[in-house]
Amino acid sequence: MDIKFFDFKSFCGPLGNLTVVESNQYIPFDIKRVYFIHGVRGEGRRGFHAHKNLVQVAFCVTGMCKFLLDDGKEKKTVILDDMNKGLLIDKLIWHEMYDFSEDCVLTVIADNHYNESDYIRDYDEFLEELEK
Numbered sequence: 001m002d003i004k005f006f007d008f009k010s011f012c013g014p015l016g017n018l019t020v021v022e023s024n025q026y027i028p029f030d031i032k033r034v035y036f037i038h039g040v041r042g043e044g045r046r047g048f049h050a051h052k053n054l055v056q057v058a059f060c061v062t063g064m065c066k067f068l069l070d071d072g073k074e075k076k077t078v079i080l081d082d083m084n085k086g087l088l089i090d091k092l093i094w095h096e097m098y099d100f101s102e103d104c105v106l107t108v109i110a111d112n113h114y115n116e117s118d119y120i121r122d123y124d125e126f127l128e129e130l131e132k
C-alpha cells in the first residue's frame with residue numbers, strides 16, 4: 001500500500017507562515033466538508049472504520065497523532081505532525097488514529113458530506129467489501 005501525502009502551498013516569512021489548502025489544487029477533489037478532532041485525552045483511539053466512497057485528507061494544524069492505515073492486506077503507521085502535508089485517506093482504507101498529543105487538532109477535509117451509510121464500522125464487513 002502506498003502512503004500518499006499532498007504538499008500544501010506555504011508562504012513563510014518574517015511575519016509568520018500562511019498555508020493554503022484549495023479544492024483541486026493541492027488536493028485532488030472538491031472540498032465538501034471539513035471537521036476537526038481535538039481534545040482527545042490519554043489513550044484515546046478513534047476511527048476504526050473505512051468508507052465505501054469517501055476520500056479524505058488529514059493533517060494536524062497543531063500537535064501530532066498517529067494513523068494506522070490498513071488496505072486489508074497490509075497495515076502501515078504514519079505520524080502526522082506537519083500541517084503543510086496532508087495524508088490521503090482513500091476509500092476502502094481502514095483507519096485508526098491514536099497517540100494524540102494534548103494540543104492536537106486533527107483536521108480532516110472530505111470530498112462529500114457526512115453520510116453514515118458510507119461507513120464500514122465492522123472489520124469483517126470491510127474485508128468482505130474489498131472482495132466485491
Ligand code: TYD
Pocket residue numbers: 033035037046047048049114
Ligand atoms: P466518527 O466518524 O465515528 O468519529 P471517529 O472516527 O473519529 O471516531 O464520528 C463521531 C460522531 O460524530 C458520530 O456520531 C458521527 C458524528 N459525525 C457527524 O455528525 N458529522 C461528521 O462530519 C463526522 C465526521 C462525524
